[in-house]
Amino acid sequence: MRCKYSCQHRYNIHPQKSTLIKTERTKTNHQHHTISLGESPKQQEQQTTHLGIIRAAKYETKLNIQEHISVARRTLYTLIAVGLNGQEGLNPRTAYKIYQAYVIPRLLYGLEILPLNSTQMTELKQFHLKTLRCFQSLPIRTATAAVYMLLGALPIEAEMHKRQLSLLYSILASENTKLENLIERQMTVNAGNSDSFFSRIQEILKYYNLPTVSEFKDQLPSKMQKKKDINRTIANKWSTILQEEMKEKSTLKRCNTQMLKIHETHPVWKTLPPLTYEVKKANIKARPLTGTYLLQEHFQRFTGNT
Known part of the structure; x- marks a missing residue:
């Protein structure tokens, strides 16, 4: 046929x-x-690759996550030569810009269409967080919110949401009649199906207090305006979330949370000259800010001596 x-x-x-x-997802007794x-x-x-996405009979999403993390890790290794190696390398602010341009697109390519569960998102989050921590030469015990906010970096969930909302705009802006019919069908039939893209996008729109898909379609902004609005909304949302999280951490009492926002780098990295020894000095300055610099009081607490 x-x-x-x-x-x-x-x-x-x-x-x-x-x-x-x-x-076929269900077991049948039909003859092959x-x-x-x-x-x-x-x-x-059992599996094949189509347009950079692995299509498989089983564990399709899991295979894609593993492959994308592997590709992103190899990309990071190739960038070590330009100084993307933490303490001995570039200003963390510059390293993050390179990471945004070359690694994140390869890490998240095509994943906005796949139904990721919490375990798979955790794998992406761990890779993303470990990389940002390495750029700043911060220890593992550093609070997660501090790792993001010192660089003004978005969590990987927010990066994924940006791509999903961008895909939604592309679909709504298309004049393809078949796509319009598909949207109506999916919104009607798969409203509560977590495997459906439109069901997931409804939850994302609700999370950021954005208009629904129908309202979005009726008042579709220009592409540049859409991009600006989405970036601002996501940045404000996560700035608030991470600031509240930082206030609850006793190790971050020396850090002024009000001046930390998404897309705004902390002065410890922002005012850093492009010199290796200056990067090392700034790494030491970042330790007291994040509560990871071992002081005499910490040694006394651990040893029990007065």
């Missing part, structure tokens, strides 16, 4: 470059039939 359809619409399906994957592409029978495969 597929071969006949392609012939009618004047395009060819290459038999060697085509892969057959069984996507041989599927042919033209005169060539096709064997079922």
